[in-house]
Amino acid sequence: xxxxxxxxxxxxxxxxxxxxxxxxHEVVAASRSSQPSVDFTNAASIDAFYNQVExxxxxxxxxxxxxxxxxxxxxxxxxxxxxxxxxxxxINMVRKGLSKLRPNGVFVITGGFLAYAPAPQTAMITMxxxxxxxxxxxxxxxxxxxxxxxxxxxxxxxxxxxAIGMDASPWPSxxxxxxxxxxxxxxxxxxxxxxxxxxAPA
Numbered sequence: 001x002x003x004x005x006x007x008x009x010x011x012x013x014x015x016x017x018x019x020x021x022x023x024x025h026e027v028v029a030a031s032r033s034s035q036p037s038v039d040f041t042n043a044a045s046i047d048a049f050y051n052q053v054e055x056x057x058x059x060x061x062x063x064x065x066x067x068x069x070x071x072x073x074x075x076x077x078x079x080x081x082x083x084x085x086x087x088x089x090x091i092n093m094v095r096k097g098l099s100k101l102r103p104n105g106v107f108v109i110t111g112g113f114l115a116y117a118p119a120p121q122t123a124m125i126t127m128x129x130x131x132x133x134x135x136x137x138x139x140x141x142x143x144x145x146x147x148x149x150x151x152x153x154x155x156x157x158x159x160x161x162x163a164i165g166m167d168a169s170p171w172p173s174x175x176x177x178x179x180x181x182x183x184x185x186x187x188x189x190x191x192x193x194x195x196x197x198x199x200a201p202a
Contacts, residue, residue, distance in 0.1 A: 002056045003185065004028045004100075006040060006093055007063025011159050012110075015178035016062055023182060028053060031063075040064075040089035046096050058185050059097045060108040061090045062152075066125040074124065082124040087131055094139065094149065103145035108184050109136060111193070113155045116201035129153065133193050140191025148190035152180055155199040172196055 003020055007013035008029035017029050030038050038049035064086025067078035090109045101107065114122050115129035136151040143149060154177045158168040180196045
């Protein structure tokens with residue numbers, strides 16, 4: 001399969017690229033610094049990117065920022081970042097990529113387990129993750145010719161947890177999380193959330 005990975009240089013994204021390639025898939029690894037490049041917070045950049053790529057069998061987006069901040073400290077800029085980046089960035093990669101996804105192809109977008117297990121200071125992250133799940137459920141009903149859309153909800157990733165001073169031991173590595181993306185690409189699910197094995201909500 002030929003697969004686009006948006007966010008290919010990120011913690012999870014680079015492991016997704018590596019695993020897909022190891023399993024015989026052809027990968028277009030895309031980021032702000034790739035050729036062709038894409039900034040998915042910018043609609044014109046998405047259009048320019050898709051104009052330079054051929055049809056593919058899967059489009060995976062594993063990127064996006066959302067504000068990690070307490071409600072009483074939340075600013076307009078925090079809200080705009082969360083909406084424009086992780087939420088609308090991924091939605092626009094899907095809607096603008098419809099003409100590039102072959103029949104029976106799959107869109108894979110990335111949420112996070114905070115949609116099911118919110119914590120203090122995660123109002124915007126939780127909202128975005130839950131919104132993306134709602135989008136995937138409804139968008140699946142509009143897709144034709146066997147096309148699919150799936151949202152993966154990763155937990156904290158060990159590398160990220162360690163980087164921000166959390167105990168990394170309860171969490172899977174980015175390489176382990178990447179296995180879920182491979183399973184989804186090669187699977188049959190559509191319109192539903194998928195969780196890393198062992199980290200589904202209770």
